[in-house]
Amino acid sequence: MPQKTNLNYWIDYWNRTNPASDLMDEESLVSFWDKRSEDFADKIATAGGRKRSRENIALLEASGFCAEGARVLDIGCGAGSLSLPLARAGAEVTSFDISPGMLAQVQRVADREGLSVTTIAGSWWTANIDRLGFREKFDLVISSMTPAIKDAETLERMITCSRASCFYIGSFPGGRDAILSDLLSRIGKIPSPRRPPMGFLFPFMYLYLKGYRPEVTFSRRRWNETLDTKKAAAHAIDIISHDQTVTPAMNRAIQRYYKETAVDGKCIFKNEMFLGMMVWKVRP
Template sequence: MEESAKLWKEFWRQATPAAGRGPRSASFWDRKAEKYAENASSDRRDGKLRAALEFIMNAGLELEGAEVLDIGAGPGTFAIPLAHMGARVTAIDISAEMLKRLEKNAAEEKVSSIKTIHSSWKDLDLDALGFKGKFDLVIASMTPAINGPETFDMMLEASKGVCYYSGWVSRKWDKAYYELYRMLFNEDYREASHGLYLPFMYLYTMGYRPTLRIKQELWSSDETVDSMVDEVAGFFSSTKDIDEKMKSRIRAYFQERSKDGIYHSETLAVTGMMVWEKNSR
């Protein structure tokens, strides 16, 4: 590895928060499984998934008979459509509830070419599983499973063809996040470094030239008070300790601002996706 890549790898490592807390914990995603399954169906209806699949296929990949690895597969947002297109999919997720949803959805759609693995990505032994250089396509879509250079290296090692990665560029949260952070911790919330530029520059320093696409969207949703409490507490817990007293204050905040138990949330999201070939450098 060249010096630039080594230096960037170390920078990325230092920029990565501690693993296993908040949105990186299995319990956090278990609680969100039902909602994510609903969102997956919505994504497929409104064309978001179609755009991502077309972006992947523009790399020249033939999906019929392809071996696909879906890291952080969730309820099957990518896995099920790819299986319908003829791929043999290995779907990995840290959340047992997400995988139950995936298996249920696959059964309902009569898809049998998906194998699920319940594990964190970082804990998999690629050699023992025979995963090194096995997959024609490796996908990591908006997943905290890729949380630093080591887990990204694993993604590269598993591929023998095309890789697809999507992640955050920036995110302007609903105002509740900023107000609650100030109320709970007596300080302003500082936007963290969002992830996409980290793997992009890592690839670039290693000689890859990924194709990149950026988009901006306003996400609006109506959420229950319980859902917002879980969402905000889970988000804050990635860097702060959240106790029951704090959760009670968060709940009171949303109860005061909800209508008939429903809170309207708006987030300005800028996301990016990139695709590259393993052997293209």
């Protein structure tokens, strides 16, 4: 079968798997990530968060990337898990995110440390890269665990901003968000909530069918998370509320569940995630 036909079939499958009706709208995404901005900033400052950042940057360096003097675009930068260490290594970083709350966390650290970081708020789904001046401007363009890359169009937009390389990190099915999974298995009658698309397989196959040959690495991450009962319940309610109205009865059931499973007022969750990471040159 011709390569172009294969590619078109794959694009159609990607679109059908993540139809627009199944995605959070942009306003909901802003609220979703703003509420998590402080927690994300705290997590990347932990020893585990710093270790993960070092591992990701080591992959970039192994592919030949040098941060010193490079221009980097970090799409869906979050609280800066890659933007900040790359800026510390000498890169000139543009941090792009839909969440002003996340960008405020990045800017706070950049200002304190005197780092070369420019923050821009916006949606990658509707971004005009020519108006932003992004076309072929960057030596490296990053997309790490973000719903910004939701289809072939947004992936191509990412590639078009690079004049050298791109770096993508996405997840695989099979991980475990214990905060939610334990709750849903015990309470029942609450459907699993939608999650923003951040998968690895669709972008990888799209690139492969286009003729790119990314350098690929896989990892399995496990970590423990400790939250008080109020934070655990608030986390669950916030995510579930994106799909349905959390009734007073559901709220009480969720609050009761975390209180009953807590030890000394704390809930300990064992989380797991499977990730794929790939680096590729923009000229196949």
